[in-house]
Amino acid sequence: MITVNVQYFAILREQRGLAQERLATAAGTPEALYGELRARHGFTLPADRIRAAVNDEFVASSASLRDGDRVVFIPPVAGG
Amino acid sequence: MITVNVQYFAILREQRGLAQERLATAAGTPEALYGELRARHGFTLPADRIRAAVNDEFVASSASLRDGDRVVFIPPVAGG
Amino acid sequence: MFKISPEPIAPAALQRTLADARAGACVTFEGWVRNRNEGQPVLSLEYEAYAPLAEKEGGRIVAEARERFALLSAVCVHRVGHLQLGEMAVWVGVTAEHRGAAFDACRYIIDEAKARVPIWKKEHYASGATAWINCAVRGEHAIP
Amino acid sequence: MFKISPEPIAPAALQRTLADARAGACVTFEGWVRNRNEGQPVLSLEYEAYAPLAEKEGGRIVAEARERFALLSAVCVHRVGHLQLGEMAVWVGVTAEHRGAAFDACRYIIDEAKARVPIWKKEHYASGATAWINCAVRGEHAIP
Numbered sequence: 001m002i003t004v005n006v007q008y009f010a011i012l013r014e015q016r017g018l019a020q021e022r023l024a025t026a027a028g029t030p031e032a033l034y035g036e037l038r039a040r041h042g043f044t045l046p047a048d049r050i051r052a053a054v055n056d057e058f059v060a061s062s063a064s065l066r067d068g069d070r071v072v073f074i075p076p077v078a079g080g
Numbered sequence: 081m082i083t084v085n086v087q088y089f090a091i092l093r094e095q096r097g098l099a100q101e102r103l104a105t106a107a108g109t110p111e112a113l114y115g116e117l118r119a120r121h122g123f124t125l126p127a128d129r130i131r132a133a134v135n136d137e138f139v140a141s142s143a144s145l146r147d148g149d150r151v152v153f154i155p156p157v158a159g160g
Numbered sequence: 161m162f163k164i165s166p167e168p169i170a171p172a173a174l175q176r177t178l179a180d181a182r183a184g185a186c187v188t189f190e191g192w193v194r195n196r197n198e199g200q201p202v203l204s205l206e207y208e209a210y211a212p213l214a215e216k217e218g219g220r221i222v223a224e225a226r227e228r229f230a231l232l233s234a235v236c237v238h239r240v241g242h243l244q245l246g247e248m249a250v251w252v253g254v255t256a257e258h259r260g261a262a263f264d265a266c267r268y269i270i271d272e273a274k275a276r277v278p279i280w281k282k283e284h285y286a287s288g289a290t291a292w293i294n295c296a297v298r299g300e301h302a303i304p
Numbered sequence: 305m306f307k308i309s310p311e312p313i314a315p316a317a318l319q320r321t322l323a324d325a326r327a328g329a330c331v332t333f334e335g336w337v338r339n340r341n342e343g344q345p346v347l348s349l350e351y352e353a354y355a356p357l358a359e360k361e362g363g364r365i366v367a368e369a370r371e372r373f374a375l376l377s378a379v380c381v382h383r384v385g386h387l388q389l390g391e392m393a394v395w396v397g398v399t400a401e402h403r404g405a406a407f408d409a410c411r412y413i414i415d416e417a418k419a420r421v422p423i424w425k426k427e428h429y430a431s432g433a434t435a436w437i438n439c440a441v442r443g444e445h446a447i448p
Contacts, residue, residue, distance in 0.1 A: 010208050010280035011292040044297050053278075056212045072210055072278075076294035079207070079238055079279035080191045080250045080270060080403075090352050090424035091436040124441050133422075136356040152354055152422075156438035159351075159382055159423035160259075160335045160394050160414060172316060181389050184338040187331065187410075194328040194401060245325050257338060259414060266331075267407050 001026055002067040006037070010075050016041050030054065031061035034073055045075055081106055082147040084113070090155050096121050110134065111141035114153055129156055162218025162236045164211045164279075169237050169248045178255045180232045185259035187266040191250040193243045197293075201286040207240045207249060210278040214238070221272040229265040231256050236269055238279055249281075306362025306380045306417075308355045313381050313392045322399045324376045329403035331410040335394040337387045341437075345430040351384045351393060354422040358382070365416040373409040375400050380413055382423055393425075 007020045016037075027033035030052030037043065051074040052061050058074075065071065087100045096117075107113035110132030117123065131154040132141050138154075145151065171190065178186060193205045222234050234254040243249060252269050256262040273279075282292050315334065322330060337349045366378050378398040387393060396413050400406040417423075426436050 007210070009210050009278070010282070011295045013208075014292075045295060046297065049297075053210070053213050056216065058213070058217075072213070074210065074278050075280060075292070077276065077278055078274070078281045078293035078295075079209075079277050080274040087354070089354050089422070090426070091439045093352075094436075125439060126441065129441075133354070133357050136360065138357070138361075152357070154354065154422050155424060155436070157420065157422055158418070158425045158437035158439075159353075159421050160418040179390060181339040183336050186334040186336060188334075189403065189407070190330040190332075191403070192327050192330060192399075195325040196401075246323060255336075257340075259333065259335070259411075263333070263407065263411050267403075270403060 002065060002069075004033070004065060004068070005070045006033075007070065007072045009072065011045065012043060012073055012075055015043050028065055029062050030059065030065065030071060030073070033065065033071060034061075049076055050074060082145060082149075084145060084148070085150045086113075086117070087150065087152045089152070091125065092123060092153055092155055095123050108145055109142050110139065110145065110151060110153070113145065113151060114141075125155055130154060161234070162215055162222050162273075163238070164209045164214050165237050165239050166241050169239055169251045171248070171251050171253075174235055174237060174251060175253050177235065178233050178253050180255055182257060183232050183255035184257050185262040186253065186255045187259070187262040189250075189252040189266050189270050190248050191270070193245050193247050193249060195245050197283055200283075202245070202283050203286055204242060204244050204284045205249065206242045206282040206284070207238070208280050208282075209238065209240045211240075214277045214279055217277050218273060221269055221276065224272070225254070225265040225268050228268065229256065229261040230258070231261060231265050234265060234269060236273060238273070238277070240279070305378070306359055306366050307382070308353045308358050309381050309383050310385055313383055313395045315392070315395050315397075318379055318381060318395060319397050321379065322377050322397050324399055326401060327376050327399035328401050329406040330397065330399045331403070331406040333394075333396040333410050333414050334392050335414070337389050337391050337393055339389050341427055344427075346389070346427050347430055348386060348388050348428045349393065350386045350426040350428070351382070352424050352426075353382065353384045355384075358421045358423055361421050362417060365413055365420065368416070369398070369409040369412050372412065373400065373405040374402070375405060375409050378409060378413060380417060382417070382421070384423070
């Protein structure tokens with residue numbers, strides 16, 4: 001188990017009901033962690049429409065998570 | 081013979097040394113009139129680089145000139 | 161330079177930072193909150209950004225534009241917060257010796273920013289409904 | 305709307321005339337007097353227009369842009385007189401619902417204006433020489 005900090009934005013923040021949380025997980029990748037959180041919180045966006053960032057950089061969804069990482073799941077963007 | 085008003089701009093104004101003049105001519109078209117004035121005043125631009133306007137509208141260089149027309153010879157433009 | 165701004169964007173001040181005696185062309189793009197989207201009346205828009213990564217990714221886009229086009233300078237500022245109709249959501253300004261590079265770079269920056277920078281917008285409709293743009297999923301009764 | 309202006313161009317006031325609740329995009333182009341042209345140091349520029357026909361032909365260009373692109377509004381103002389480095393020679397502003405039309409129309413207007421509107425410019429060089437741009441002829445020792 002590792003402990004990570006997860007930040008939520010936009011539709012994920014609303015569906016989770018909070019902007020960040022610290023949690024323990026057995027997930028080794030952003031993809032696995034999103035699957036776990038989606039099942040727990042009913043996120044509507046499927047994994048293939050989400051990108052991941054760790055410590056303020058984009059990463060592959062299969063990247064390895066480490067203890068203490070700050071993880072952000074990025075819904076489809078819509079600036080401008 | 082007809083009498084026309086000719087206005088000069090930019091390089092033609094400088095080469096003519098004035099901005100407008102009233103003159104009598106036997107020229108029946110802007111092209112003929114430009115040829116006459118070029119010979120008289122030494123305009124450097126050849127006729128094929130000049131466009132003509134009569135009474136504030138572009139016209140063909142072969143258009144008919146009429147008594148009282150206001151004629152402008154338009155050097156290559158360079159706005160912006 | 162790419163910045164996220166919780167304050168209203170001040171285009172005149174931004175444009176003054178672009179002044180350069182070598183510049184013959186300045187192209188700007190402004191994105192304004194408009195009153196309709198895909199046929200629905202819109203009342204207001206909320207913009208939210210993941211600011212640290214948005215500024216990094218935006219900075220990369222501006223750097224790419226400077227590599228691809230013969231620019232003198234380029235700036236993009238994106239607003240966050242709850243914006244009313246007519247307010248400015250994004251400003252892009254570029255200068256170049258010649259206009260072709262300025263137009264191409266300005267468009268490159270806004271196109272890439274819209275596609276890549278982690279900013280989201282939520283539309284508030286006259287009907288009272290809201291929708292996060294691009295976040296609807298098949299089967300939902302939401303804005304496609 | 306296309307105007308010839310002997311006074312300095314006031315872009316903020318012009319841009320306010322473009323405000324429209326339907327507009328999502330505003331693209332502007334500014335042409336500035338730059339300090340070099342084709343390698344020669346430039347000190348200042350004189351612009352001269354055949355104003356009545358320039359405004360007619362410019363108005364036709366703006367009307368063409370409105371026919372070709374999905375615009376909400378379009379304005380172009382071209383300065384005349386003796387301009388110093390950094391001064392604005394021309395301003396084009398367009399609004400549209402979507403940015404593609406705004407970029408395309410802004411570029412169309414400035415490209416066509418430069419090619420068709422009877423405006424001339426004379427460059428004053430550091431050397432003391434001057435040249436009417438595009439008016440050199442073969443055999444002259446002038447700026448090509």
